[in-house]
Amino acid sequence: MSTVLERPGIGSPLDRRDGRVKVTGRADYTADVVVPDLKYGVFATSPVTKARIVELDTVAAQRAPGVRYVMTHRNAPRVPPLGPPAAIALLPLQNDRIRYEGQPIALIVADTLEDATYAAGLVSARFETAPARTEIAQGLANAVKVEEGYDEPDTRTGDPEAGLRASAVLVEHLYTIGYRHHNPMEPSATTAVWDGDRLTLYDATQYVYGVRGVVAQALDLPPENVRVVSHFLGGGFGSKGYVWPHQVLTALAAREAGCPVKLVLTRAQMYTSCGYQPETRHAVAIGADRDGTLRAITHDVVYANSAAEEFPEYAAAGTRSMYACPSIATTHRAVKVDLINPTAMRAPNEGMGNFALESALDELAYALNVDPLELRLRNYAGRDPLTGKPFSSKKLREAYALGAERFGWAARPCAPRSLREGDELIGYGMASALMTTYRMPSTARVEMAPDGTVTIATASHEIGTGVRTIMPQIAADVLGVDPSVVTIELGDTDLPEAAGTFGSATTVGVGSAVSTAATQLKERLIALAVADPHSPLHGLASTDVELIGGEVRSRTTGRAEPCAGVVARSGAAVRAEATWSPSNDEYAMFGFGAVFVEVRVDAELGLVRLRRCVGAYSAGRIVNPKTAASQMTGAMIWGIGQALLERSETDANVGRFVSKNLAGYLLPVNADVGELEAHFVDEFDPHASAIRARHR
Amino acid sequence: MARSIGAPAIGPADGARPAGIQTTLRVNGSVRRLELDPRATLLDTLRERLGLPGTKKGCDRGECGACTVHVNGRRINACMTLAVMHDGDEIVTIEGLARGEELHAVQAAFIEHDALQCGYCTAGQIMSAVACIGEGHAGSADEIREWMSGNLCRCSCYPQIVAAVQTAAQERT
Numbered sequence: 001m002s003t004v005l006e007r008p009g010i011g012s013p014l015d016r017r018d019g020r021v022k023v024t025g026r027a028d029y030t031a032d033v034v035v036p037d038l039k040y041g042v043f044a045t046s047p048v049t050k051a052r053i054v055e056l057d058t059v060a061a062q063r064a065p066g067v068r069y070v071m072t073h074r075n076a077p078r079v080p081p082l083g084p085p086a087a088i089a090l091l092p093l094q095n096d097r098i099r100y101e102g103q104p105i106a107l108i109v110a111d112t113l114e115d116a117t118y119a120a121g122l123v124s125a126r127f128e129t130a131p132a133r134t135e136i137a138q139g140l141a142n143a144v145k146v147e148e149g150y151d152e153p154d155t156r157t158g159d160p161e162a163g164l165r166a167s168a169v170l171v172e173h174l175y176t177i178g179y180r181h182h183n184p185m186e187p188s189a190t191t192a193v194w195d196g197d198r199l200t201l202y203d204a205t206q207y208v209y210g211v212r213g214v215v216a217q218a219l220d221l222p223p224e225n226v227r228v229v230s231h232f233l234g235g236g237f238g239s240k241g242y243v244w245p246h247q248v249l250t251a252l253a254a255r256e257a258g259c260p261v262k263l264v265l266t267r268a269q270m271y272t273s274c275g276y277q278p279e280t281r282h283a284v285a286i287g288a289d290r291d292g293t294l295r296a297i298t299h300d301v302v303y304a305n306s307a308a309e310e311f312p313e314y315a316a317a318g319t320r321s322m323y324a325c326p327s328i329a330t331t332h333r334a335v336k337v338d339l340i341n342p343t344a345m346r347a348p349n350e351g352m353g354n355f356a357l358e359s360a361l362d363e364l365a366y367a368l369n370v371d372p373l374e375l376r377l378r379n380y381a382g383r384d385p386l387t388g389k390p391f392s393s394k395k396l397r398e399a400y401a402l403g404a405e406r407f408g409w410a411a412r413p414c415a416p417r418s419l420r421e422g423d424e425l426i427g428y429g430m431a432s433a434l435m436t437t438y439r440m441p442s443t444a445r446v447e448m449a450p451d452g453t454v455t456i457a458t459a460s461h462e463i464g465t466g467v468r469t470i471m472p473q474i475a476a477d478v479l480g481v482d483p484s485v486v487t488i489e490l491g492d493t494d495l496p497e498a499a500g501t502f503g504s505a506t507t508v509g510v511g512s513a514v515s516t517a518a519t520q521l522k523e524r525l526i527a528l529a530v531a532d533p534h535s536p537l538h539g540l541a542s543t544d545v546e547l548i549g550g551e552v553r554s555r556t557t558g559r560a561e562p563c564a565g566v567v568a569r570s571g572a573a574v575r576a577e578a579t580w581s582p583s584n585d586e587y588a589m590f591g592f593g594a595v596f597v598e599v600r601v602d603a604e605l606g607l608v609r610l611r612r613c614v615g616a617y618s619a620g621r622i623v624n625p626k627t628a629a630s631q632m633t634g635a636m637i638w639g640i641g642q643a644l645l646e647r648s649e650t651d652a653n654v655g656r657f658v659s660k661n662l663a664g665y666l667l668p669v670n671a672d673v674g675e676l677e678a679h680f681v682d683e684f685d686p687h688a689s690a691i692r693a694r695h696r
Numbered sequence: 697m698a699r700s701i702g703a704p705a706i707g708p709a710d711g712a713r714p715a716g717i718q719t720t721l722r723v724n725g726s727v728r729r730l731e732l733d734p735r736a737t738l739l740d741t742l743r744e745r746l747g748l749p750g751t752k753k754g755c756d757r758g759e760c761g762a763c764t765v766h767v768n769g770r771r772i773n774a775c776m777t778l779a780v781m782h783d784g785d786e787i788v789t790i791e792g793l794a795r796g797e798e799l800h801a802v803q804a805a806f807i808e809h810d811a812l813q814c815g816y817c818t819a820g821q822i823m824s825a826v827a828c829i830g831e832g833h834a835g836s837a838d839e840i841r842e843w844m845s846g847n848l849c850r851c852s853c854y855p856q857i858v859a860a861v862q863t864a865a866q867e868r869t
Contacts, residue, residue: 019806019807019812022812023790023799023804023812023818024791024793024794024799025748025749025751026791029749029752031743031749031753032743034748065712065713091797100869112736113740114735114740115713142711180851183751183850184814184816185754185760185762185816185817185848185851186754186814186816187753187754201788231711232815234752234814234816235813235850235851237850266756267754267759426740464812464813464814464815465812465813465852466813480774501797570808579781587772597864626810629810630810630853630856631853633853633855633856634851635852637854638852661755661759662754662755662757662759663757663758663759667850668852668854669845669854670847670849670857671841671845675840676842
């Protein structure tokens with residue numbers, strides 16, 4: 001046990017706790033889990049869109065070597081419509097209807113991966129196809145308002161039309177962003193193991209309790225009969241947040257085949273099996289006075305949505321709250337396309353719309369001949385323009401100043417096309433960033449063993465954000481112990497329920513639950529000590545006792561003993577379990593940022609390369625600056641991908657994504673990335689969480 | 697409109713599994729004699745036959761580098777080669793890089809620089825980095841960026857990876 005705390009928990013740039021198992025190849029991702037008698041599942045998928053299967057021949061596949069079972073719509077058990085958080089209500093392999101290219105038409109279970117892959121290629125089918133739509137340009141006239149969802153499709157403050165008419169300067173532009181795919185390096189994977197009527201699913205999911213709920217309902221099992229395990233996730237970025245058909249189908253196939261089944265989606269199947277970010281069009285109009293004061297903003301979004309299911313994308317959400325402006329109107333309309341559902345992808349909603357809003361604001365700055373940063377400062381929102389609520393905390397002004405100073409913004413040459421190096425023009429730009437703070441209830445259990453070690457248990461997930469590292473830091477602070485004696489168990493429905501790991505909400509929600517449970521544990525330890533005749537603290541007022549340096553200690557008398565002694569004499573581990581739920585809804589909550597870039601642009605070819613990028617963020621208290629900085633530089637590189645590289649092209653004639661691989665879909669690689677810096681402003685958010693954090 | 701799929705898959709005409717091929721692989725210093733399905737890639741053989749799942753499958757098409765291993769000292773994508781082609785070859789995977797509990801300098805540098813997040817590409821990044829340094833391609837940040845660009849990282853730890861490779865390369869010299 002440590003006696004003196006050299007480093008506090010929260011705020012320390014500790015190395016990643018799972019670094020060692022990850023650099024030695026010992027972290028057990030879903031597809032790595034070995035179970036006895038494991039067989040392999042492989043999908044045969046539809047090459048056509050919007051069709052009916054008129055002939056399906058699986059005889060050759062059935063007879064192929066090693067094949068145990070072939071599931072098609074003809075023999076698959078019937079499953080009721082899936083409930084939330086399933087991404088898709090209607091499971092494939094239930095009838096002869098094809099709603100999107102890539103939809104499974106058969107699931108082969110065989111002894112080896114080679115056998116299953118070979119047999120999947122033997123499935124033959126004939127389809128009656130109908131014309132399909134894959135792009136919003138094909139259906140603009142039929143765009144619809146989607147009312148169901150978690151936000152309002154339309155918002156309106158003031159009188160935007162009158163505001164635009166009365167403005168001295170008006171900027172109007174149309175921005176488009178193509179389809180994009182999450183492309184986590186780990187493809188989705190599920191291993192289903194039945195033991196009687198009990199099911200264990202090893203699953204690459206961002207939400208083990210979500211998977212349990214959906215699968216239990218689909219298979220008509222009590223939830224407690226379904227255990228879902230996800231120890232390490234190889235990224236997800238939203239693609240593993242909801243529950244998708246392959247998870248339910250693998251469980252079904254394992255039951256029908258009578259053996260454990262592992263199914264790993266191929267990279268190509270990842271483009272048609274677990275969502276994508278929809279194509280969006282943004283019509284933005286901004287009106288301002290000559291001095292740059294904003295009078296009105298309108299932001300009208302059209303996005304692609306699956307013909308079969310709903311997933312609204314509130315791409316103009318950021319425009320509602322970014323700048324002080326008396327009149328702001330946003331609308332969202334959906335064009336139905338014949339693709340699998342879109343889904344949330346880093347960053348949903350504002351991640352797209354901010355590009356449009358900030359680009360238009362940049363145009364306005366140059367139309368007014370005002371520095372783009374100065375224009376933003378002149379329209380700084382002190383309260384949320386949409387709701388009028390005060391912000392829980394907002395240090396964007398400080399972030400602008402920090403970012404500008406680190407970047408050298410003031411010293412840059414201002415005029416467009418004024419700086420040239422050889423064949424390249426050098427350009428500078430900046431933008432604001434904003435993301436809604438999502439807060440979700442979570443439960444955690446914290447216990448101290450008789451040897452003084454602390455274990456946190458919560459069904460959150462390690463997706464790479466550092467949950468295994470930061471939760472021990474949070475508990476260590478409360479319990480006055482070194483973070484190194486605290487470990488965490490994650491990713492298992494045998495543990496207390498936590499929200500899914502998405503929406504940048506884990507530090508806020510799970511972190512608050514850990515903090516609350518640790519606080520209750522602390523109170524229990526103190527109560528045990530002062531009530532225990534064998535403790536040197538016996539009889540003291542509990543208010544006089546604190547936990548520090550691994551000890552229970554009297555503030556006034558200095559009397560102390562190791563916490564471990566208190567636990568040991570109690571005869572068992574001492575534990576506390578707590579649920580944290582969000583409150584303080586009277587505040588508007590957002591993460592904010594200011595991002596500055598220098599780019600090289602080939603004057604002849606227009607090729608853009610990022611030379612350097614500085615981001616400064618107002619995100620509340622930062623638990624671990626090292627892991628948090630990695631997330632933010634990662635986010636900047638996602639920005640490079642969004643702005644310069646990524647787009648999933650569709651072919652309207654064949655009705656599908658055309659580059660379902662990592663060669664045709666351009667992800668940023670190391671050589672695409674210049675010098676990056678991420679900074680956080682010092683901030684404590686008193687309202688958003690129990691730990692002063694607001695994001696991540 | 698009608699459309700069909702179901703062109704004959706490439707495989708034995710009589711419906712039998714292809715005959716196994718006796719192969720000797722030298723993996724992380726141990727000799728493994730196996731009867732291998734000639735269709736099995738080196739990657740799937742490591743993961744599904746040899747109990748070495750540290751090497752990861754990201755794309756199975758040589759596009760992402762997550763399956764990078766060393767074969768006779770060179771870095772290759774294990775998904776792009778059949779296991780039976782490596783009879784007698786020396787293969788090193790991420791599991792064979794550390795000496796007992798003592799991490800390889802590149803592994804230690806990855807932790808120090810936080811050059812990983814989800815960790816799924818990390819085995820490939822590290823095996824690639826060890827080779828990159830060995831090849832003499834780690835002389836500058838720009839050179840590392842170029843020679844490490846066959847390994848994708850969707851969490852996008854690229855700057856930290858460059859820093860880790862630089863640190864490890866300097867320790868080596």
